[in-house]
Amino acid sequence: MSANLPSFQRYQLAFTAHIRNPHHQPRPQGVDANRMAVYQEIVFNNLFASVSACFPVAQKVLGKRAWLKLTQAFLREHAANTPIFRQIPEEFLSFLSHTNTHANTDAKTSLPPYLTSLCHYEWIELLVASMPAPELxxxxxxxxxxxxxxxxxxxxxxxxxxxxxxxxxxxxxxxxxxxxxxxxxxxxxxxxxxxxxxxxxxxxxxxxxxxxxxxxxxxxxxxxxxxxxxxxxxxxxxxxxxxxxxxxxxxxxxxxxxxxxxx
CATH class of the missing domain: 3.90.930.50 (Outer Surface Protein A; domain 3)
Structure with a gap:
């Protein structure tokens, strides 16, 4: 974190870093642990619900525990290119596809080799369903x-x-x-x-x-x-x-x- 940033930006970065990775990023000074836990739960639950809704088959194939770990790794490690909530599933696909980005992720070491293809297949239904069809x-x-x-x-x-x-x-x-x-x-x-x-x-x-x-x-x-x-x-x-x-x-x-x- 750059010391040259304004204090409010340093606070924001520390706050979001702790939400993404609470076990390795310290909680910002002056923030109550219980209140911080509420933010962590809200952010992760919304992310988890969005990803799980788009990939129901992948979730079942992996099992609850492995899917939970993978989604936690997604929140912790992936830098999204869009703030749009409905595009979270596409960002999840990007996370799965870029193996070098998370090659050391414990949650990924035991993933089946077909998982990325399966998730793309499930995501394409969402894409086509929401695609604005041009007028012919x-x-x-x-x-x-x-x-x-x-x-x-x-x-x-x-x-x-x-x-x-x-x-x-x-x-x-x-x-x-x-x-x-x-x-x-x-x-x-x-x-x-x-x-x-x-x-x-x-x-x-x-x-x-x-x-x-x-x-x-x-x-x-x-x-x-x-x-x-x-x-x-x-x-x-x-x-x-x-x-x-x-x-x-x-x-x-x-x-x-x-x-x-x-x-």
């Missing part, structure tokens, strides 16, 4: 457009996710013992419900091509056929066109860009 110009979208000859328009909230574990299958009684490449699509439908769709690797690649490039369905499928060294591209085009139509029926694809300039 309806006159530029043809709901019945040809997915082969035009560029498909996806739901603005669509996210394509790849994990090294089958995160959507993890539970208290189903903890993965080995890696399993997993591809998922998540979006918010017209009824504002968050939906997850499991994809195979080829469908994931196809949607990635279409999401990242302003190309037609046929162009993307042709690229995909080339990548797969498919000797009869017309076969793969017909097969995966049915997949795109199925996604349109689920509301993942709104239609096609009728403007000729992408979505």
């Amino acid at each position: 110009a309806s006159e530029k979208i043809n709901p019945a457009g040809n997915l082969l000859t035009e560029h498909p328009v996806f739901a603005p909230t669509m996210q394509l996710l790849h994990y090294n574990y089958a995160v959507h299958k993890i539970s208290l009684h189903n903890k993965p013992k080995q890696k399993q490449s997993t591809h998922l699509l998540v979006h918010r439908n017209t009824e504002d419900l968050v939906k997850f769709v499991e994809l195979n690797a080829i469908t994931f690649r196809l949607l990635s091509l279409l999401q990242q490039n302003k190309i037609t369905g046929e162009q993307a499928l042709t690229l995909l056929a080339d990548e797969l060294a498919q000797p009869h591209p017309e076969t793969i085009i017909q097969f995966w066109l049915e997949t795109l139509e199925n996604l349109r029926s689920q509301g993942v694809i709104f239609g096609t860009d009728s403007s000729g300039h992408g979505d």
Whole structure:
């Protein structure tokens, strides 16, 4: 703590340092221990409730004691980049992801290797549920457009996710013992419900091509056929066109860009 700071700032830093780490940071002079304990309880309980609400599966998988220790370590060690309360779960993800930051944390030494992926999977539902969907110009979208000859328009909230574990299958009684490449699509439908769709690797690649490039369905499928060294591209085009139509029926694809300039 810098001696050059005004006294009130030194007091604030000492106060918050003690709340974050009461066993190793001294209580500010003149502050009653019982009153300080009230602040500690309020701060931690609110943090704990916010994190636990977003990651219920992770909490169950770890168990109450390990989850409590991990959340305490989060409060003690993580320097958040935002003061916004609803973004605490995202900060918790950052804490889990930066292993070098808390490599010596006792609470982290026994964490399962899939925990960060599991927490990201749980957090993405919150993200998509609260994501402000941009307004799409309806006159530029043809709901019945040809997915082969035009560029498909996806739901603005669509996210394509790849994990090294089958995160959507993890539970208290189903903890993965080995890696399993997993591809998922998540979006918010017209009824504002968050939906997850499991994809195979080829469908994931196809949607990635279409999401990242302003190309037609046929162009993307042709690229995909080339990548797969498919000797009869017309076969793969017909097969995966049915997949795109199925996604349109689920509301993942709104239609096609009728403007000729992408979505």
